Every structure is written in C-alpha cells, then in structure tokens.
Amino acid sequence: MAIFEWKSEYDTGIAEIDNQHMVLVSLINELHILVNEKFDRALAEEIFEKLKKYAFFHFATEENLMAQYHYDAHDNEAHLAQHRQFESEFKSVQADFENITLEECNVVLSYLTNWLTNHICKVDKRLADHIHQQRQAESEGSTHYSSAELVAQSVTEEEAISVIGSLHITQKHIGNTGEMLEQLEACIDELQYHCDVMVQSASDSVFSNMSATAHYKCTHGLKLVKLIRSNHEYLKDALNKLE
Ligand SMILES: [Fe+2]
Structure with a gap:
C-alpha cells in the first residue's frame, strides 16, 4: 500500500496546483517503495533531490499565483512561512543524508506525507478559495x-x-x-x-x-x-x- 494515498478531499479545484500536488505525492510514494524494497542510499538521495527540486518549483508556482491574484498580505505571509520552513527542514535532512538509515528515511517520508496533507487541507485550500473568488469576479466582467x-x-x-x-x-x-x-x-x-x-x-x-x-x-x-x-x-x- 502506498504511503500517501491521494483522496478527492485534497483537490483544490485549481488545476495547476492539483496536478503538481499529485506529482509530489507520486514522488513520495516512489521514494517509499524504493527504500523499502532494497535500501539504496545513493538512489534514495537522487530521488530526494528530485523531490526537493519539484517541491521548490511547486512553491514558486503557488507564490506566483499569490502575486497574480493579489493574495491578502497576512495569508500570503503565513503561507510563505510554511514554504520556507519546509525548504529549510528538507535541506537539513539532505545535509545528514550520508548517515541516514532505512528507519530514519521512513520517518522523514511520514513527516513529508503529514506535512503535505496538512498544508494542502489548510493553507493551499485557503489560497484556492481566494483564486476561485477572483476568477469568478473576473468572469463576471469588470467595468472599464x-x-x-x-x-x-x-x-x-x-x-x-x-x-x-x-x-x-x-x-x-x-x-x-x-x-x-x-x-x-x-x-x-x-x-x-x-x-x-x-x-x-x-x-x-x-x-x-x-x-x-x-x-x-x-x-x-x-x-x-x-x-x-x-x-x-x-x-x-x-x-x-x-x-
Ligand atoms: Fe502551498
């Protein structure tokens, strides 16, 4: 069974965000299968790096949407803080990767799964609601x-x-x-x-x-x-x- 099962409740309704979330989930699952089938630190490190690059790219996508849709300053700041916290924790895991064991790798993967689930359900959905409202207002047409x-x-x-x-x-x-x-x-x-x-x-x-x-x-x-x-x-x- 995959460590991260995608559920419809994780959908935000914003295609670019949902598609990227699904790629992140499949990378976490790929990493989980790989390390548990046969623990290969070098290969795990490679996929970890791939996961990091994709996560950072995904954060940039969301941050561009926040700017494009003029996200509320307070919500924007709180959302960015979560992204930066994730980035710094990810980097510190990578810094110690040389000595990582299978058990520690599984702990990191559980942490990533919980973090992403929590992040999607709370802050990403909040952002998605804002984008939906803005798109709705735009489609109703502005007077110029x-x-x-x-x-x-x-x-x-x-x-x-x-x-x-x-x-x-x-x-x-x-x-x-x-x-x-x-x-x-x-x-x-x-x-x-x-x-x-x-x-x-x-x-x-x-x-x-x-x-x-x-x-x-x-x-x-x-x-x-x-x-x-x-x-x-x-x-x-x-x-x-x-x-
Ligand atoms: Fe986010």
Whole structure:
C-alpha cells in the first residue's frame, strides 16, 4: 500500500496546483517503495533531490499565483512561512543524508506525507478559495471605460485630460520597465549558468560552497524577477483596459 494515498478531499479545484500536488505525492510514494524494497542510499538521495527540486518549483508556482491574484498580505505571509520552513527542514535532512538509515528515511517520508496533507487541507485550500473568488469576479466582467467615456463621465474635462495624460506616461514607463526586467532575468540566468559551471569544476571546498551559495541566490533572484514580472503584466493589462 502506498504511503500517501491521494483522496478527492485534497483537490483544490485549481488545476495547476492539483496536478503538481499529485506529482509530489507520486514522488513520495516512489521514494517509499524504493527504500523499502532494497535500501539504496545513493538512489534514495537522487530521488530526494528530485523531490526537493519539484517541491521548490511547486512553491514558486503557488507564490506566483499569490502575486497574480493579489493574495491578502497576512495569508500570503503565513503561507510563505510554511514554504520556507519546509525548504529549510528538507535541506537539513539532505545535509545528514550520508548517515541516514532505512528507519530514519521512513520517518522523514511520514513527516513529508503529514506535512503535505496538512498544508494542502489548510493553507493551499485557503489560497484556492481566494483564486476561485477572483476568477469568478473576473468572469463576471469588470467595468472599464474608454478614454472618451472617462472624459464623458468625469466631473470636468480638465480632470479627465489630466488622468489620460498620466495614464499615457505610466504606460510608457511600464513598457520600459518590462524590457529592463527581461534583461535582468537574462543576466541572472547567465550568472546562474556560470555558478553551476564553477560548482562543478571547483577543486577546493570553500570555493565550491561559495559558488553553490551564489547559485542559490541566483535561483532566488530569478524567482523574485518572475514575481515582479507577473505583477508587472497585471499592471500593464489593467492600464490597457483603462485606455
Ligand atoms: Fe502551498
């Protein structure tokens, strides 16, 4: 029997979240079967690494959705805190992996199963409710006015002209920011590649650790740029609707 049985009550109704949760569950099950059939530490470590990368990618997906759907600041903070706690616990397990026993591996897998079940049922479902509400509101259609309508509805024509002028200036700046973000993302991406090469070719451990830290910072930087770009796209769309 699989350690993590998927149940319909874990569905959030948000396809990108549910599909990724199911991949995480199957990775945990794969790892559980592997270690209990024949304990192979090296292979277990490999799948553990795969699980970590996928979990981090999944967290980034959820965090992008939080930014895209303007999640409440308090809920956002609480959700991010859980993701960061999981990441740090996962890394500390990996740091001691050399000496891990089969029993300890099973304890870690039970912990991951409980953590994910609890996380999905509480914080992920809360986020999903918010996204459902936002999507519902969007599908009901927002009212937006053309420039001419703005002029017609404004208290004075002078005020409307001033609003439209500001709108055009903002659109111009937001266009420039979009190009800069694209260039920044390409720079960090290239930096990350160089860090990767340095980690692999480093001969002393101090340099190797420094390169690995730089690589991790690049990953974090890329995540931030993606979040900013997602906010930026949202702003650009909102401005275009106003025109
Ligand atoms: Fe989450």
